[in-house]
Amino acid sequence: MALQIYNTMTRSKEAFVPQEPGKVKMYVCGPTVYGYMHIGNARPVIVFDTVRNYLEQTGNEVRYLTNFTDVDDKMIRKAEEMNITVADVAEMFIAAYQEDLQGLGVKPATMNPRVTQSMDMIIEFIKELEEKGYAYESGGDVYYRTGKFADYGKLSRQNLEELQFGIRVEVDSRKEKPEDFVLWKAAKPGEVHWHSPWGEGRPGWHIECSAMVREYLGETIDIHGGGQDLQFPHHECECAQTEALTGKPLSNYWMHNGFLNIGDEKMSKSLGNGLLVKDIRQRFKAGAIRYFMLSTHYRNPLNFSEEALMSAEKSAERIALAESNLKHRLELAPEGVQGEASSAVAERLAAITGNFHAKMQDDFNTPDAITAVFDWVNLANQTLANNETASADFAALLKAFAVMNNVLGLVPEQEEEIASEEVERLIAERAEARKNKNWARSDEIRDELGSLGILLEDTPQGMRWRRK
Template sequence: MTLHIYDSMNRKPEPFVPLTPGKVNMYVCGPTVYGYIHIGNARPVIFFDVARRYLESIGYEVNYIVNFTDVDDKMIRKADEEGITVPEVAEKFIAAYIQDRDALGARPSTVSPRVTDNIPEIIALIEGLVNKGTAYESGGDVYFRTNRFEEYGKLSHKNLDELQYGIRIEVDERKESPQDFVLWKKAKPGEIYWESPWGDGRPGWHIECSAMALRYAGETLDIHGGGHDLQFPHHECEIAQSESFTGKPLSRYWMHNGFVNINNEKMSKSLGNGVNVRDILKGTSSHAIRYLMLATHYRSPLNFSEETVRQAENSIARLSTSRDNVKHRLSTAVAETVQGDAELLERLDALSAEFRARMDDDFGTPDAITAWFQLVAEANAYLQKEVAGTIALRALLARMEEMDEVLGLLTPAIEQGLLDDEVDALIAERTEARATRQFARADEIRDLLAERGIILEDTPQGIRWRRK
């Protein structure tokens, strides 16, 4: 089966065909770094990480770009509140974002461009639009003429003629039309600024992503992603200004993840029900957060609550216990094959194919997880055998690791602490220390493992371990 992606532009699944065979340029709108990311921000962090992982698993070289908006009105207000500079606000919350991203098991992006490192490119893009007549200067600001881009609204499918000017769009006398949006903002006294042909100022929000995508991926992206709330106006404006400048599609595929609700209510500042990721991770494993995000299809609304988190923790425990049981049985198995292994291997191949088929269907992670649990059922049944074969056990473990390589449900780097081989080596050293009556060293190793969340269990086959 070929990978199909639901394209927000066409509103239907489309076969995925990148611009350059074997290569994918993928741009995902990153955070405005004026605060800690909340659980809603975690959804695109986790989902697009999985989409990137899957693309790489099926052979694509992925240029994965996630930007930082490190200057805007919210950051200026934050700097004023804290009595520090905008760059200092940016450094603080970029570092916090990276910590949270890593804790959620998401891999670093290929490129993480900052707006402030791309000011010359942004100014050049605005100048190009002015020269084409699709942008104009007014009182030190520069605006995009939406009426010069006939397809404005094609992504969000909004009928802009029905908008009530002055109510849903703020009327600004400096604009030729209320629909026009800002590309360059004149600096107010005391604000951070850069010099430009139109005077001192800073970029508007939308132009930043267009300039960075152009610089780091070229004129046409393969995939542009972000939250559903970015379709309009942000992505709509990106399309208008980028395509007016290049004359080419900004992206071949548009992907948008759904909202996160808190206890079945929309998350909003007015309700005060937002929850920061770092606060959640104080009492919940990152594995469970990833599971919760992936157990619902990325385009559907997702509900975050104590109950859904508890269910996710239980599901992760089942996956982890099954994997650990297979690893432990493999460490003690001596026979290569036993009766029924050939049939098991055929079923494992079928489950791997099912996993890929579900992921090929618009990154269908809920059904892909179902395939993993079917693999768990196969493993649990096989482990009931009095004698197990090493070939079948290795195949079971390999299939689990292949699925985890894509979904990342068991091995976020920060929580892992010790690698499996390191745990095995420490247990072997502890066993040797006890055998040679070096009990102080054995106790030291036991305490070290306990601190890292490793639980030791005595079994008839010897010591086995699992993660807390």
């Protein structure tokens, strides 16, 4: 089965065929860096990281770009509040954003172009639109002439007459029509600005992505992604800008993830209900957060609650424990890995991984792909319970898990566990207490280690420990 992607532009699933076989050009709208990442923003981050992972897992070279909007009205206000420069605000929150990405088990993008480093290409793009009659200057600002682009509204499925009632902008007499949107904004006194043919100013929001895509990925890309809230006006405006200039589709496939809700409201900074990722990461591991995000199909709304995260944590720990137990048993095998996996294990693994790929190829159906992972957990536990199992079975199980986990990231790579002297001392003391049948002291030490984040496991092969 070929990979099927639901294309927002056509409102249907389509077979994914990249323009160049084996190579995928993918752009996902990034953050405006005026604050810390909230959990609602973490959803597209994890969703499109998973999409990129699967494309790479299936043999594609993915050029993955996500931008940083490092100058706009919100950033100027934040700089004023903090009494620092806009550039300082950007550096602070880009660093925090990247730390959150790492904490979520998200791989870095191929490139993170910034608005402030892309000014020449943005100005050139606007000039070309103006030359073609799609842009006009008024009072130092430059606007896009929506009425000239016949397909404006095709992505959001709205016509131009209806749009003027839904556009949330103040009436501006400088515009030819209310739905025209700004490409270049004249600078107010004291604001950060750049020189342009229209005077000192800075770009509007929508133009940056069009310019960056053209510069770094070409006139048409394979996949353009982002949250559902970006479909209109942001992505609609991107389409209008680029396609007016090139006469070609901006993207062959448009992907939008659904909202993350808290209660009955979309989670966002503007509503004040945004829980910060940096705070959530203090309580939950990356695997638990990723499990929560991927347990619902990316196009569906997802309801956030602490209870849901706690449930996800237990599920992710169950998966991690199965993998950890397999590694432990494999380390104890005196002969190392010899021969091939048994036919029974090999056949079941083939069915499990085959089902995993079938679900992922169906528009990245991660909930059902996770079900396949739990089929693997059950097989792993059954195999571990069999004392006669050969090490080759353990190795085959771990290899199959790596294929699935490299996509979903439910058990992110951890640094090698090294116990501190205090942990080692307590573990040795507990062993002595157990030897002397001092069960009360043994339990006390277990609780003490638990408070240090150390989980002890008594197995038939001896005592093991791991960090929670």
